[in-house]
Amino acid sequence: MSEALQTAIARQRMLLHARLSDALSRLETACREAWGDRSALEQWLTSAMESLPYCKYLYLLDHEARQITANISRDGLLPEHFGRDRAARPYMADAIAGTPFTLSSAYLSRNNRRPSLTAVQRLTREDGTLLGYLGADFDLRDLPLTRELCRQSDQWLQLKGDPAIRGALFYQQRVDSLMDGRIDEILDLIAELIRSHGVFHGKLHFSSSRATLWLLDDPYHFRVLDYEDLSDPAICLAYPQRAYPVEAAIPADRVKAVFNQFRELRYMDENIYLRSGSLNIMNGLVALNFSCDGSHYMRWDEFLDKRMDFWLGSAAPPCSESEKPKPAD
Structure with missing residues (x-):
């Protein structure tokens, strides 16, 4: 998991921990006073649901983590859960070990x-001995999260692909596709659609001679163009003219340079070559997929700074060192 995602999740958990810990601790005294009376406990938990508008289920467990009430839901009691042994459930481990309040990791x-998520509040008598546990289950979609959108990191990311493809890499060679036969014209056309016709994300599939495009005017639907579409400059007439977005992360005059670099990577080697490449001008990220099924994601300026010896050399090849052919004895 990326550092950005880890940070976003940790922040949400911190906020939830504070809020849920406070909410459940306020129920502790009433539970202690009615302990041993199932009907009274279930009545109290039913009324307590009003103070937890995002809670899915409330329930009580004895000191051995066996359920002594029904599950309390907004639709009423679920008595089939009475007597359920929750001691082995992962969310009980820290509570059984003595942690006053625990918030589980997310689970299905x-x-x-x-x-x-499940929150567990330990319930103790006045002398500190364990009485039992108050459990609360939450559906993530109902929780009062900040819901801030996590931003994708723009740091260079390299991912390995299918081991079967990597293992057979040096038993195959690049075969010219239809797109390869008119690659310069097609790259010029895609660059023009991006600079002047509202395409903000364009991906070229060189081996299968097609492209997928996302437009500013209709970002929820992508378009697929086949070789016949891509070889006809009149395709521009099908897309309205649009000014290049001022918020784009890559200058308009550098778009063509990215696609020119795709061409170089397509022909750089007979075994290791580019299968597909994409550019998103709004986040400025370039995505590459090579014949070894290795994938790279990096900023457009970092991509343009790389020379061919970077991709073919040992510094950061499309495939890992272990996938390169071993020298003959």
Whole structure:
């Protein structure tokens, strides 16, 4: 998981921990006073749901983590959960070990297969001995999160692909596709669609001679252009003229340079070559997929700074060192 995602998740958990810990601790005294009376406990938990508008289930467990109430839901009691042994559930481990309040890692719920969390409050007598546990289950979509959008890191990312493809890499060679036969014209056309016709994300599939495009005017639907589409400059008439977006992360006069570099990578070697490449002008990221099924993601300026010896050399090849052919004895 990327550092940005880890940071976003950690921040949400910190906020939830503080809010849920405070909410459950306020229920502790009432639970202690009614302990041993199932009906009274279930009545109290039902009323307590009003103070937890985002809670899915509330329930109580004894000191051995066996359920002593029904599950309390907004639709009423679920008595089939009475007597359930939760001691082995992962979210109980820290509470059983003595942590006063615990918030579980996210997991998929057993019944609905929804991303969920469970909070557990230890309940103790006045002398400090363990009485039991108050449990609360939450559906992630209902929790009061800040819902801030996590931004994708623009740091260079390299990913390995299918081991079967990598293992057979040096038993195959590049075969010219239809797109390869008119590659300069097609690259010019895609660059023009990006600079003047509202395309903000363009991906070229060199081996299968097609392209996929995303437009500013209709970002939720992508377009697929085949070789016949890409070899006809009149395709520009199908897309309205649009000014190059001022918020784009790459200058308009550098778009063509990125596609020219795609051409170089396509022909750089008979075994290791570019299968597909894309540019998103709004985040400025270039994505590459090579014949070894290795993938790279990097900023456009970092991409343009790389020379061919970078891709073919040992510094950071499309495939790992272990995938290169070994020298003959």
